[in-house]
Amino acid sequence: MRQSPIVRTADDLGDVLRGWRRVGLSVSLVPTMGALHAGHLDLVRRAMQLADRTCVTLFVNPTQFGPNEDFSVYPRDEHADATKLSDLGAHILYAPPTEEMYPTHSVTRVSVPQLGDLLEGEFRPGFFTGVATVVTKLLLQSLPDVAVFGEKDYQQLQVIRRMVADLFIPVRIESALTVRETDGLALSSRNAYLTAAERQVAPRLNAALRQVAAAGDAAEAERIAAQMCVELRAAGFARIDYLTVRDAETLQPWAGPSRPGRVLVAAWLGRTRLIDNVAMG
Amino acid sequence: MRQSPIVRTADDLGDVLRGWRRVGLSVSLVPTMGALHAGHLDLVRRAMQLADRTCVTLFVNPTQFGPNEDFSVYPRDEHADATKLSDLGAHILYAPPTEEMYPTHSVTRVSVPQLGDLLEGEFRPGFFTGVATVVTKLLLQSLPDVAVFGEKDYQQLQVIRRMVADLFIPVRIESALTVRETDGLALSSRNAYLTAAERQVAPRLNAALRQVAAAGDAAEAERIAAQMCVELRAAGFARIDYLTVRDAETLQPWAGPSRPGRVLVAAWLGRTRLIDNVAMG
Structure with a gap:
């Protein structure tokens, strides 16, 4: 070689x-x-x-x-x-x-x-x-x-x-495009920091994003995002820095289906900060 | 043409x-x-x-x-x-x-x-x-x-x-190199703002720089610079923003003849701000 x-x-x-x-x-x-x-x-x-x-x-x-x-x-x-x-x-x-x-x-x-x-x-x-x-x-x-x-x-x-x-x-x-494990976890060099138990919980992050991404309008997306924050914390995430839907270009708040949207999240699992994002729709 | x-x-x-x-x-x-x-x-x-x-x-x-x-x-x-x-x-x-x-x-x-x-x-x-x-x-x-x-x-x-x-x-x-009028005034688009009376006084700025530049060491340069500030104000300059000797590369205070030095000035003549500089030595 x-x-x-x-x-x-x-x-x-x-x-x-x-x-x-x-x-x-x-x-x-x-x-x-x-x-x-x-x-x-x-x-x-x-x-x-x-x-x-x-x-x-x-x-x-x-x-x-x-x-x-x-x-x-x-x-x-x-x-x-x-x-x-x-x-x-x-x-x-x-x-x-x-x-x-x-x-x-x-x-x-x-x-x-x-x-x-x-x-x-x-x-x-x-x-x-x-x-x-x-x-x-x-x-x-x-x-x-x-x-x-x-x-x-x-x-x-x-x-x-x-x-x-x-x-x-x-x-x-x-x-x-983001490359993911089969359970949805986005590949990241920082995944190496996760304990075995944290690794089990980590895919919930992408699952939450996909639930928000399925929303039909901005209000529904906000509602699901708030609910997902509760569920992520219940699942073991220590802190959610943000979980939000934004305009895919400007990253300002999403105006709704007339514009491309992006759901973005940053959250802490133990001492590891994970980020991920998916397209709306 | x-x-x-x-x-x-x-x-x-x-x-x-x-x-x-x-x-x-x-x-x-x-x-x-x-x-x-x-x-x-x-x-x-x-x-x-x-x-x-x-x-x-x-x-x-x-x-x-x-x-x-x-x-x-x-x-x-x-x-x-x-x-x-x-x-x-x-x-x-x-x-x-x-x-x-x-x-x-x-x-x-x-x-x-x-x-x-x-x-x-x-x-x-x-x-x-x-x-x-x-x-x-x-x-x-x-x-x-x-x-x-x-x-x-x-x-x-x-x-x-x-x-x-x-x-x-x-x-x-x-x-x-800086291009100058025959009386030493550095050419500048802002010279157009000068009144006829101010234009008469303006060359003093370059003359002051040349006096400082002739100093043999940093202490002498500082002394002459202070004196020049007094003279420039007496000649009609409204405010001297700075008149100082600096290291020609870093623009930090000049360490003396072992380093290339630069004398720099900014001063107001009426409503016009003029700048100029010359090499030490």
Whole structure:
């Protein structure tokens, strides 16, 4: 099995990618924080269909973690990740050290007010500024034709679409459907934190979303969502940060069936925070 | 005389510039807010030496003006600007309407904390976020090989260098020396606001900077700077926002002759705020 080469610096990455572009090969990018699961591999497969060459980045971005969040314990296993990506045939891996992405005097931040301040942004202040900043850097280091993000992080996808449009970053953003366990639990690197008992309860989150998604109008959706919060807490969820129906583009409150809607949830199971979302209808 | 073509949209600009790049022509960019004077034309000449094709942008950027600043009255004369640039032989002018640069739902901001918060940033909150945001947009719309900025706006130049490095924007930043009237006054579009009497006093600003720049060490520089503030006020300057010697790269207080230093001033003459700067030594 051929190993996918790993580069560590933006210069080395640029050299390889410029070489490809020079001979007319298109490039797709899949930014990840590593700890790859089948959901990530699905993004990579999609990226490989969309361009001649695919670059996967592995970088646990410190600026998107809050001071009391799980940056230090976030799962890291570059060797396992590299093996999975080599097996898939990803053409290059970019795993920069932190000082490559954030050199000593680096201070510039990209923020997406409004869209980035609600939902996740309310509970994780600064999160989307961290995401927007690192994604801007990765996109401008690699200048891919297309970059692929998962619907699992739905608000992140919308923030990135907005940022790319607003700043005129010359890249096409594509999304891929959330990959789930057979019982409905969305794949997430943070599922590794769940105890066996919590793992049994976790699929209730997606079941609740699907019940809300079946509602015929905004009022019914709100009613079911409130009921689902009660049921999730009864099932063992410690806290529901939000369970809400939003406009699928603006993430403002859903106006009803004339607009595409999205049900989004964030909830704590023990010490693990899980997020998920599904389309209305 | 051939007129330089004017484009209004990022798409049209991209089409022209991609066409040039495709046939191997390099591109330089000169971002301006119009109201062109000999200083701007010097930047354009320099840009034309640095690349095969030169694009000059004319855009009065609303997000870099504070609520009580001069956005509405800032001098605008596109016809005169276009004539000057055509005479020079600039290859294309980009004069987008506000809604092209900031469409309705656009919210993304680029900020450069620290470097952008001191000096001008202290007196014009949000100014450098406005500058960094619009320059990022212009650079990513045009993807030039090189972009040219004047030393007249010295802190802006340093903020843009920092931002380009931090975000990995694929462009080289070049600077050009400040162009001055024979009496030392730095050319500025805002000089048009000066009354005849104020115009007589204005060159004192540069004279004061040159006296500070001749100092042999940091203590002497501070002493002369304090004295110059007194003299400028006596000469008719209403308020000195700052007159200070800083490290030429970090804009932190100057450590002395072991480091390159820069003397920077902002001061009010009647209702006009003037800025200037010179190198120490």
